[in-house]
Amino acid sequence: MSLLKTKLLSQIPDLKERVRNLGKNHGSKVVSEVTVEAILGGMRGIRSLICDTSEVGLDTGLIIRGIPILELTDKLPEDILWLMLTGELPTEAESKDLQADLQKRTDIPDYIWAMLKEFPKDAHPMNMLSGLVSALGNESKFKNEYFKGLKKDLYWDYTLEDSLDLIARIPVIAAAIYRVRFNKGDIIKADPSLDWGANFAHMLGVETEVESWYKLMRMYMVVHCDHESGNVSALTAHVVGSALSDVYFSLSAGLAGLAGPLHGLANQECLKFIIDTLDHFGKVPTDDELKAYAKDRLDRGLVIPGYGHAVLRVTDPRFTASIEYGRKLIPNDDRFVMVEKLFKIVPQLLIEQGKAKDPWPNVDAATGALLYHYGIKEFEYYTVIFSVSRALGICSQLVLSRAMGEPITRPKSVTTDWLEKAANKQ
Ligand code: HAX
Numbered sequence: 001m002s003l004l005k006t007k008l009l010s011q012i013p014d015l016k017e018r019v020r021n022l023g024k025n026h027g028s029k030v031v032s033e034v035t036v037e038a039i040l041g042g043m044r045g046i047r048s049l050i051c052d053t054s055e056v057g058l059d060t061g062l063i064i065r066g067i068p069i070l071e072l073t074d075k076l077p078e079d080i081l082w083l084m085l086t087g088e089l090p091t092e093a094e095s096k097d098l099q100a101d102l103q104k105r106t107d108i109p110d111y112i113w114a115m116l117k118e119f120p121k122d123a124h125p126m127n128m129l130s131g132l133v134s135a136l137g138n139e140s141k142f143k144n145e146y147f148k149g150l151k152k153d154l155y156w157d158y159t160l161e162d163s164l165d166l167i168a169r170i171p172v173i174a175a176a177i178y179r180v181r182f183n184k185g186d187i188i189k190a191d192p193s194l195d196w197g198a199n200f201a202h203m204l205g206v207e208t209e210v211e212s213w214y215k216l217m218r219m220y221m222v223v224h225c226d227h228e229s230g231n232v233s234a235l236t237a238h239v240v241g242s243a244l245s246d247v248y249f250s251l252s253a254g255l256a257g258l259a260g261p262l263h264g265l266a267n268q269e270c271l272k273f274i275i276d277t278l279d280h281f282g283k284v285p286t287d288d289e290l291k292a293y294a295k296d297r298l299d300r301g302l303v304i305p306g307y308g309h310a311v312l313r314v315t316d317p318r319f320t321a322s323i324e325y326g327r328k329l330i331p332n333d334d335r336f337v338m339v340e341k342l343f344k345i346v347p348q349l350l351i352e353q354g355k356a357k358d359p360w361p362n363v364d365a366a367t368g369a370l371l372y373h374y375g376i377k378e379f380e381y382y383t384v385i386f387s388v389s390r391a392l393g394i395c396s397q398l399v400l401s402r403a404m405g406e407p408i409t410r411p412k413s414v415t416t417d418w419l420e421k422a423a424n425k426q
Pocket of ligand 1: 231261262263264265266298302303304305306307308309310311355356357358362363364
């Protein structure tokens with residue numbers, strides 16, 4: 001048995017017990033309130049989900065199992081997967097064991113390769129990824145066991161199996177999407193001597209300085225891995241998973257949410273905005289020129305991608321990780337200079353406009369410039385890279401949810417009439 005499964009087997013009884021006790025001893029206690037504003041505002045701020053893999057403080061940003069994300073940027077993504085699932089960083093032996101386990105699971109069935117070739121030439125890479133992940137559900141071990149008659153206590157075990165299979169395979173599929181969709185030549189095979197993040201970078205096949213490219217990809221995979229469970233992609237995956245759909249269906253549904261421009265697609269939109277701006281001016285604009293250009297965009301009712309957040313009220317530490325990386329490596333790259341200029345100009349503009357609750361940069365504001373520098377210039381692909389990383393968090397959340405024995409998700413909706421009457425009564 002893998003060291004990860006052994007560890008989880010030792011932890012899960014206690015987790016179950018804690019959840020059972022909460023229900024039994026505190027079931028009727030009130031821990032959150034639901035205002036009319038929260039209902040109208042996308043359920044904002046209602047505490048109604050359990051997520052142990054990570055939490056997001058409005059003034060701290062992402063914290064994974066008690067550790068701020070900026071303290072984890074030098075770790076391997078596999079180690080963060082272990083951390084999210086178990087609450088502890090792995091020992092060297094545990095990390096190697098997980099790496100070896102993932103390397104054994106990278107085989108892709110032929111029907112996936114056949115499907116990959118059938119997508120329209122102009123298909124969006126996120127349509128391709130979400131579709132292929134869903135199709136891969138044919139391999140689900142959970143589904144097979146469930147329909148044979150699986151005890152509830154073992155749901156997490158087969159969900160873990162599916163999750164590890166999927167986490168091992170998603171970089172292979174994602175890299176193949178890049179090669180095929182953007183005519184980059186043959187699909188590149190996984191290299192078993194590389195760790196998970198470096199292997200993904202290797203399979204993309206860009207020609208660049210390899211060691212710093214691998215390092216960037218590991219850091220990218222770490223910082224995008226999770227953001228608690230109320231965001232669109234994680235929440236969607238959770239709801240789908242709560243119906244006992246397999247991990248492939250859940251992740252595919254979550255990725256469909258990540259593909260929205262207000263969520264993960266913002267990284268594509270950010271770089272597009274930067275490139276359009278450079279094209280518009282034919283050079284890096286001066287601060288005054290950029291200010292006027294960005295203000296005009298706001299006046300036309302358009303968002304500035306990469307700025308604002310539904311929860312955060314400070315500069316996203318994941319942005320800090322990316323901008324620090326860029327300052328060391330590519331301070332003079334035009335796209336990166338634009339990232340710096342926007343950081344100087346946009347928050348003040350948003351404050352002056354007075355609408356956005358968070359005027360600060362989020363995770364998506366700087367990463368495009370880094371990827372572009374290393375040769376990934378096709379920005380429609382950026383959300384696929386985000387997705388590979390987010391699979392770590394979404395799958396971890398699903399495993400723990402099954403371990404806790406969470407039921408099907410079913411909040412209550414109300415009619416506008418009901419809400420008006422309830423509000424008027426108070
Ligand atoms: N540019 C212009 N206007 C903005 C804005 C921005 N960057 N951020 C927020 N606003 C506007 C909203 O559109 C909203 O306007 P209306 O009242 O006219 O509808 C108003 O400010 C209040 O919004 P909010 O309460 O501050 O923000 P929300 O919680 O509703 O939305 C979003 C959060 C991230 C969706 C929002 O800030 C946004 O659209 N940002 C730009 C897109 C983006 O970068 N998305 C990525 C977020 C991080 C992420 O999930 N990555 O995967």
